[in-house]
Amino acid sequence: MAADGQQPADGERAPRRGPASQQDMRRQNLALVMRTVAAAHPLSRADVAGRTGLTRTAVSSLVDELIAGGLLVEGELERSGRVGRPGRALVLNDSGPAGLGLEVGVEHLGACVVDLRGDVRIELHRAAPNAARPADRTLAELAELAAQIEAQAVALGLRVVGRVLAVPGSVRVPVEGPGRYLEHAPNLGWHHLDLPAAWPGPGTAPAVENEANLGAMAELWQGVGSGTFVHISAGEGIGGALVLDGRLFGGVQGFAGELGHLTVRPDGRPCSCGARGCLEPYAGLAAVLRSSNLTVRHDTDAVGELVRCAEAGDPAVLRALLHAGTALGTALAATVHLIDPATLVLGGAYADLARWLLPAMRTELAALIRVRPWPDDALRASPLARRGPVLGAALTTVQRLHADPAALWQSGTG
Amino acid sequence: MAADGQQPADGERAPRRGPASQQDMRRQNLALVMRTVAAAHPLSRADVAGRTGLTRTAVSSLVDELIAGGLLVEGELERSGRVGRPGRALVLNDSGPAGLGLEVGVEHLGACVVDLRGDVRIELHRAAPNAARPADRTLAELAELAAQIEAQAVALGLRVVGRVLAVPGSVRVPVEGPGRYLEHAPNLGWHHLDLPAAWPGPGTAPAVENEANLGAMAELWQGVGSGTFVHISAGEGIGGALVLDGRLFGGVQGFAGELGHLTVRPDGRPCSCGARGCLEPYAGLAAVLRSSNLTVRHDTDAVGELVRCAEAGDPAVLRALLHAGTALGTALAATVHLIDPATLVLGGAYADLARWLLPAMRTELAALIRVRPWPDDALRASPLARRGPVLGAALTTVQRLHADPAALWQSGTG
DNA sequence: TCTATTCGTCAGGCCGGAAGACAAATTAAT
DNA sequence: ATTAATTTGTCTTCCGGCCTGACGAATAGA
Known part of the structure; x- marks a missing residue:
């Protein structure tokens, strides 16, 4: 049930089709700084420069952009006892962009919000007879649940910038570029569902992805x-x-x-x-x-x-x-x-x-x-066991921000 | 026999560890132009610009560098009957850098030279009782064969810039960054052979790779x-x-x-x-x-x-x-x-x-x-059948030049 | 208080590609 | 034949990004 035809036959993965521009270079280096900070949390600009091989100047410029984008925040001065001027600590912003994970199971609905650090901040579960009622009823309740958890997220200072829905069925595109079209979900009795069209809520429709795949990715990012x-x-x-x-x-x-x-x-x-x-x-x-x-x-x-x-x-x-x-x-x-x-x-x-x-x-x-x-x-x-899929859904957004932070303020190839 | 422990446990492949520099950008674009020309042979600079998305100016600069490096050559004017000034045809140089493939089988030695276009220019085979004699005897004959075929290559105007040896055994590193150390080749009775140390000839010792892997890559590059x-x-x-x-x-x-x-x-x-x-x-x-x-x-x-x-x-x-x-x-x-x-x-x-x-x-x-x-x-x-491994060995070098032409005159990460 | 050290920033330079203009070479029209 | 139209390749100028080197700022140690 993991993967049933959710990917168009694109065997050859384009490794980078267009020309490499200076913007791409900038993007890569933004991602590099982001990854470096994410890997070893409190880090000064000089630390980042040392670890990445970039100059302090370049790191400063990149960090400024990441701070302006709300991905990093500047903490207090690191007084580490070493000689010399102390650096300003850089950390991932835990009150900034966040990822929303949704889940439709046979007998329940789930939702969770994960911040940039990968910490689960809110988690909701609700029993729901999804196999025994039409899809639109389930979607309506799901949208309501999503609105509810997003409101709670706002109260925590979080801004949900990506929504991914885990379903027990097959989808068109894999995690990398999330799909919007649900092929089959036999357990739910859902077939050929175009989510953006069917989504009832006021907010944006989530991307859909197979729950087993999301569970696997959650395992990669936070599990064993x-x-x-x-x-x-x-x-x-x-x-x-x-x-x-x-x-x-x-x-x-x-x-x-x-x-x-x-x-x-x-x-x-x-x-x-x-x-x-x-x-x-x-x-x-x-x-x-x-x-x-x-x-x-x-x-x-x-x-x-x-x-x-x-x-x-x-x-x-x-x-x-x-x-x-x-x-x-x-x-x-x-x-x-x-x-x-x-x-x-x-x-x-x-x-x-x-x-x-x-x-x-x-x-x-x-x-x-x-x-x-x-x-x-x-x-x-x-x-993670049965929490894997929701977690993976929420982390998909966070990981995408880690891998390409510029995507937040610069529309383009994810 | 294909793959027996020839790769150190490096599960996580580094996607690009260092910072992205302008040199990297240049390298990528050189490779892009190279790939584009290789894909659809006679192409003008303007054609390349159209296909890649680079400007004509940039393509000109890149092409100049590739020509200086001997990878491309400028042909005659393309008189294609269309209105406007005709472009100068760019083609892969078939008298430039080339790849040498060597093979040690149980009962034979093989060698072939492939030019930048992927065409086999010279091919030699020789019966040899390799399982029944010590490794140094076989290596001596192989080195002699390599010297012979390289001389023939020079006569054709080709310059061998990479040597890869296919062996029926396990090696340390995979094709991407060819190995130098042979772990085990039970059919030959060879064990723990450090090729650079054991190589007798005057030329450089070839990189070693498992013949089944090379056969597979040959299939990818030229087969089905x-x-x-x-x-x-x-x-x-x-x-x-x-x-x-x-x-x-x-x-x-x-x-x-x-x-x-x-x-x-x-x-x-x-x-x-x-x-x-x-x-x-x-x-x-x-x-x-x-x-x-x-x-x-x-x-x-x-x-x-x-x-x-x-x-x-x-x-x-x-x-x-x-x-x-x-x-x-x-x-x-x-x-x-x-x-x-x-x-x-x-x-x-x-x-x-x-x-x-x-x-x-x-x-x-x-x-x-x-x-x-x-x-x-x-x-x-x-x-390709049994020719696969030698072909794959020779093509390894050619493909590396296609994927990163700058490697020829700019020592660095392959 | 002074020195050594480290941090973050500023100015200048270099490199690589983009944008636009121009000469050259061809076809089509007058 | 001559002129207009079109396409190619190069040239100049500009811009964005990183690097080098230097400087003020902030700390520990003497």
Whole structure:
């Protein structure tokens, strides 16, 4: 469910098509200063110059622009005990531009606001029967929630400059340049939704992005992901999001990471896709529930129920999770051999179930990966778990400001 | 065999660490002009300006520098029948800087010289018992071969400015910044070879790179690869090289693309790695030979023998290739689900055997890939086949000049 | 109080591309 | 044939961005 065709076939990524101008140079250096300050917070202009290789003069000019744009603020004098005139501390502005993350789940709505430092400042959740009502009702409530949280943000001195919505479905464009068009969200019963057109609120419509992808990016920015990793989450199907060298990789048609249909048991159980032996009928949420002999009402928290039963020691549930873990291990061994990631991160529902899934998965991984080292702890549960998608949605805006601060006051290529 | 630990764990690729200077801007624009001319050969300065977005003035200045550097040459006046003063044609210099590719195989040495246009100008092959003699003997002969072909290049007016050696083994650094240190080449019996130290010739020692990776890059630059694809080749083991968005992806530790140890038959044949059911004991060259009941002398062209027997209709060989093809199809279905490449390219020995492998592979791929479209012709045999590695080695230099022409006269970051 | 040291800023210079003007070379029209 | 129109390539001028060097400001140590 992670990535189903949300990217037009643009295989060749344009590395920089137009000519390089002095404006681009300026932009790059603004970003460089921004990144440097973000990396090691209280820093004087001279520190930044030392770390970046720019002259103090240039840094001063760049910093002036960033301060004028509201991205940096000048703190007090750093009295560090060293000889010489003390520098003025530069820090990321925690009362400036901020990112808004929204989330539509099957049974809830979520929203959060993150400031430039990446700190979550406000977070709201609300139960909502989104699968059982038309999309416009849900969007109306979401818009209302967004307006409410934005008002709270203003009260904190924050200015929301980007809105991203996490949905359990497929979108046209990946995180880098957020999409506006929702292809399919089977769990919600939403299809071909043009968000700017359908958005009811007074504010701007958010960009849409797949929740699994956003969860993966959140992991990269704040969790245990480190440059190159694979994020596995369970939704309608099983989705892997590939983060390679710090960038989300969607493949040529956006189908990359389709873990759910890796063959783990040749000629095994039939899968909904028409093939046999796919991972999904062994480790998908639906399959686990069926094997557990649990009949969960559709509008109920199935994962929570599984966790409760597992904690209570229900043998059918434990067996189901063991089998699922083994099958997941088989598929992930293939993933490790192909991608060679630094870590595998279990997200979403799998993170909640990690306590029972991990042992079987690690056993299987150790059995199948022999030709290269594979430490047990390279497979981890996400600490963000189900908060990942909203967080990732809100952080998308913040990260974009870090990567290209000039985008705020200079319309142009993000 | 493609990628066995040839890359230090540098997961995070530095996107540009230092500050952007005016020199960088100049470099980028030089590269832009170079790429533009390379893409559509006879082009006037005004054409280049139109395509790049640079002014005619800027293009003139950049072109002057490229001509002075010997990368471009000015042709005759283009009399194109259109009104207005005709422009002077700019073309890539085919008598200027060139790339030298070298290859050490188990039974042969190879060399070729490619000019700036990517045309192969000279190509030499020589049988040589490299597995049966010490490395220094082979290197001595290789250096002699290199000197010989460089002399021929000079006679053609070419100046070799980069040398890359393709080896069937693992190297420290990937193509981008060629390595100098050979880790292991089991087929040759070479281990821990520091090439600059061991090089006997009077000339400079070549950079070393894995032959499967070079074959993949050759496919990208001149073959059927298109931005994002997987290149599969057979050597000691089975190696997949991943080319994603036009860049070779090695994974965190350089192990990416280890197709040979994907599990295709759980609890199947034991593999040399210690696990069971890997692809290698089903589709590796050694396994195919064994199943074919062919006893090939070690110093003989095993692949050629297989092709001859298959053409003659030997039932055991045909059966062996059918089984290998099916197993390859299973592994490649997983690859497609995970990577979502535009194409799969069979290279090296598999390209020679493609006629017999392809049908079973396509059947298996069609059976397992149901959740997304997968056209039969997305799986192809490489047209370069066994010439790929040498070609890729020579083209590495040429591509580097296209991507950063200033590197020729301005020492700095490649 | 004075010196050494470090910070931030100011003035001047250099480099690279943009804008506009001009000569040169061709086609089309008179 | 001559003139107008058009396109090319170069020249001059300008501007924006960073660098170099120098200076006042602010601190620690003598």
